[in-house]
Amino acid sequence: MSARQVGQPPEKHKLIASRVNRLSPSGIRKFFDLLASMEGVISLGVGEPDYATPWHISEAAVRSLEKGYTMYTSNSGMPELRQETARYLKEKYGIDYDPAGEILITVGVSEALDLAMRAILDPGDEVIMPDPHYVAYDSCVILAGGEPVMVPTRQESGFEVDAADIEARITAKTKAILLGYPANPTGAVMGREKLLAIAEVARRHGLLVISDEIYARLVYGVEHTCYAGLPGVKDSTILLGGFSKAYAMTGWRVGYALAPREIIAAMTKIHQYTIMSAPTMAQVAAIEALKTGEADVQEMVEDYNRRRLVIVKGLCEIGLSCFEPRGAFYAFPSIAATGLTSEEFSEKLLLEEKVAVVPGSAFGGCGEGYVRCCYATSLAEIEEALNRMGRFVSRHRRK
Amino acid sequence: MLKDILKILEDDARTTGKQIATMTGMPVAEVNKLIKQAEKDRIILKYQALVNWDRIEDEQVWALIEVKVTPEPEAGFDAIAERIAQFNQVRSLYLASGTYDLLLIVVGRSEHTVADFVSQNLAHIGGVQGTVTHFVLKRYKYDGEMLAAGEGVKRQPVIL
Ligand SMILES: Cc1ncc(COP(=O)(O)O)c(C=O)c1O
Numbered sequence A: 001m002s003a004r005q006v007g008q009p010p011e012k013h014k015l016i017a018s019r020v021n022r023l024s025p026s027g028i029r030k031f032f033d034l035l036a037s038m039e040g041v042i043s044l045g046v047g048e049p050d051y052a053t054p055w056h057i058s059e060a061a062v063r064s065l066e067k068g069y070t071m072y073t074s075n076s077g078m079p080e081l082r083q084e085t086a087r088y089l090k091e092k093y094g095i096d097y098d099p100a101g102e103i104l105i106t107v108g109v110s111e112a113l114d115l116a117m118r119a120i121l122d123p124g125d126e127v128i129m130p131d132p133h134y135v136a137y138d139s140c141v142i143l144a145g146g147e148p149v150m151v152p153t154r155q156e157s158g159f160e161v162d163a164a165d166i167e168a169r170i171t172a173k174t175k176a177i178l179l180g181y182p183a184n185p186t187g188a189v190m191g192r193e194k195l196l197a198i199a200e201v202a203r204r205h206g207l208l209v210i211s212d213e214i215y216a217r218l219v220y221g222v223e224h225t226c227y228a229g230l231p232g233v234k235d236s237t238i239l240l241g242g243f244s245k246a247y248a249m250t251g252w253r254v255g256y257a258l259a260p261r262e263i264i265a266a267m268t269k270i271h272q273y274t275i276m277s278a279p280t281m282a283q284v285a286a287i288e289a290l291k292t293g294e295a296d297v298q299e300m301v302e303d304y305n306r307r308r309l310v311i312v313k314g315l316c317e318i319g320l321s322c323f324e325p326r327g328a329f330y331a332f333p334s335i336a337a338t339g340l341t342s343e344e345f346s347e348k349l350l351l352e353e354k355v356a357v358v359p360g361s362a363f364g365g366c367g368e369g370y371v372r373c374c375y376a377t378s379l380a381e382i383e384e385a386l387n388r389m390g391r392f393v394s395r396h397r398r399k
Numbered sequence B: 001m002l003k004d005i006l007k008i009l010e011d012d013a014r015t016t017g018k019q020i021a022t023m024t025g026m027p028v029a030e031v032n033k034l035i036k037q038a039e040k041d042r043i044i045l046k047y048q049a050l051v052n053w054d055r056i057e058d059e060q061v062w063a064l065i066e067v068k069v070t071p072e073p074e075a076g077f078d079a080i081a082e083r084i085a086q087f088n089q090v091r092s093l094y095l096a097s098g099t100y101d102l103l104l105i106v107v108g109r110s111e112h113t114v115a116d117f118v119s120q121n122l123a124h125i126g127g128v129q130g131t132v133t134h135f136v137l138k139r140y141k142y143d144g145e146m147l148a149a150g151e152g153v154k155r156q157p158v159i160l
Helices: A018-022 A029-036 A055-066 A079-093 A108-120 A136-143 A163-167 A192-205 A261-274 A280-292 A294-317 A342-353 A379-395 B002-011 B017-024 B028-040 B078-085 B111-124
Strands: A103-106 A126-131 A147-152 A174-179 A208-212 A237-242 A255-258 A371-374 B061-069 B090-095 B102-108 B128-135
Touching (some): A018 A136, A079 A103, A079 A255, A079 A280, A103 A108, A103 A261, A126 A136, A136 A147, A147 A163, A163 A192, A174 A192, A192 A208, A255 A261, A342 A371, A342 A379, B002 B017, B017 B028, B061 B111, B078 B090, B078 B102, B111 B128
Parallel strands (some): A126 A174, A174 A208, A208 A237
Antiparallel strands (some): A103 A255, B061 B102, B061 B128, B090 B102
């Protein structure tokens, strides 16, 4: 066996499908392997809440196990969860979805995204998405045989994606537009007017819009606009949402897709052959979350907001200019002041000051020059991380 | 808003005026002024550490004491409650609905000192009809904090 040199990319194996070989290994992995072997690291790297699930939600699941709810559920998900989801969306955004036929309960938005792509894409079909974007977006499109097409977004325009920029990239093969706002990694939120303009482009060209609204509840001082709630778009929209972020339920693996009947039927077909049903206890917990979790969400949002204000101000003060993120729990500061690439910055910062952030390049070409800092961590840690980053930046300031 | 400031301080009394200003978007001077006023108005009573005495070798006995009293014609329960509250041993005191009237949390160095308090101080106060003392065997949660030594769950380094 020949020793492979460290740092060399793993061989593209010929037994592996070319679609899979084509996926870039997550740029984040390298850092987490390194991080796992280090002591005293403050991580602003992980994109998940630092709360445990509110106990009354966990308790509902524990009770369900005690009562023996350990079997599969209906493929589309427990009827009560579909009803609660429909009620919730109606109350929050005034949208009507029929629990029988227009809602599918999935293993998180992750599965819903995969199902959506596989359900709608033929080989070579193009999906337009903003750059930078959540790491799974382009991979899901590629795995489903499609081609991701990037629309650059910029700090100057708050990382919002522009309808005209989308339209300029539409070809005969374009099938859909994939939006994810509030956004990972930028924290950007899209205003209603801009979304209306995109809806108009989609209508003109007969495109589907997939809207990943997993961070819908985490917005600060602005209203979230639910894309599916815009006038006249429901029939051409796949709305994805879930429990992971708002209710601190990442490990439960439950989410949902809402779409016109034919699309939900197609997604359910794939889901029933590959997954059967989302975890039963997680569905029970999700029902409890929707029924009685509102106060928990509000409390966590207030808390995230305080941390957001601290980290944004702190980053600006140490010379990493940062546009004000209005959603999710990420700050996405520019590292231009250092002259380092985002990978260099992240690696050196981890090794020299033991602070983990994620290089912006992991989220697409337009993420270069930025790093993602997740502020879902304690205030004390945020402040210590800012101290360390301040030292780091003054050492590496561009001459 | 004062409420925001209070929530932050209740969670961590060491948060500085400057930090609170950042977290709330208020000017520092305004934050400090509101805090001063809240202290004056006895909205903020004091700044203290939440200590887990069980973790150091320090004998401390806690008791919950139910007290049944005869309310006074004019002052009702207040006069007698305020009198009992004067004792240093009484950590907290509540008027409660149900089968007894007052609930005391008493902290002493030993069961003996708590017993002395009940028999020599409490029992002699006019209007006290009877007491029931429950010694605390173990504290699991105090003022919102779990006392078990648990490390807390660590987030796994995941890729996303
Ligand atoms: C934008 C975005 N979509 C989807 C997901 C995955 O969500 P779920 O846990 O529901 O699969 C994440 C998780 O980080 C995310 O950031």
